[in-house]
Amino acid sequence: MELARRAGDFAHAHFKAFDLLVIESKGHQDLVSNADRDTETLMRAAIAEHWPDDGIVGEEFGRTPGTSGFDWVIDPIDGTANFVRGIPQWCVALAVAKDGEAVIGVINEPSSGELFHAVKGGGAFCNGRPIRASHATGIGEGSIGTGYSVRGSSMNIVKLIDRIVGGGGVFFRNASGALMLAYVAGGRLIGYVEEHMNSWDCVAGLLMIEEAGGVILRPDPETSLEHGARVIAGGPHVFAAIKDIADDCFRV
Incomplete structure (x- = not known):
């Protein structure tokens, strides 16, 4: 520290x-x-x-x-x-x-x-x-952090935001993915989604979320430090719903 x-x-x-x-x-x-x-x-x-x-x-x-x-x-x-x-x-x-x-x-x-x-x-x-991750049970109970990477599709992020808002949720973006992951760990955001993040932006925050009782899509340790990974994270009761939305929006 x-x-x-x-x-x-x-x-x-x-x-x-x-x-x-x-x-x-x-x-x-x-x-x-x-x-x-x-x-x-x-x-x-x-x-x-x-x-x-x-x-x-x-x-x-x-x-x-x-x-x-x-x-x-x-x-x-x-x-x-x-x-x-x-x-x-x-x-x-x-x-x-x-x-x-x-x-x-x-x-x-x-x-x-x-x-x-x-x-x-x-x-x-x-x-x-x-700190503890949120105990929200649905996406309408809080804000979901979102990020955009040039390795992803701009249309996919549009679909993601539409799905979040259409489901009664709020999307949040502050241009610092690492900070938003810390906010998920602290229960301020109920989840976070980004089609691709570099390792230096997400490794610290993903560990925090798990240690705070949240759930993450675990990156591949063999490749993620070099190449980054898709990031999906959330509180224990809302992660599945967030992942379903992300998987649908990022489907190739």
């Missing part, structure tokens, strides 16, 4: 001077700033110093193989589109995976002062207090 705090403090200093950021486009709706790269560099240096045998999978600089079987999965700033515009909805996401499966997850939202974390078998927490 200390590394996530350090990275969050570092990124937040850039955020407070967002009008000075150097911003580039990596593709459709995919921005990167000097703050993203500098924060990931800080995180990688700390990992290399203290855990030199571990691998690293990061958004800005790709994969650095390790020999220990552990990989650090990091997104220095998830929600860059918000970050570069001065919108305080972004986070630092960090996970540790053993042989492709998450064992630690941390999501730090510096603007709100909230730090979410989970340890496999040890529960999920926000600022040290236990």
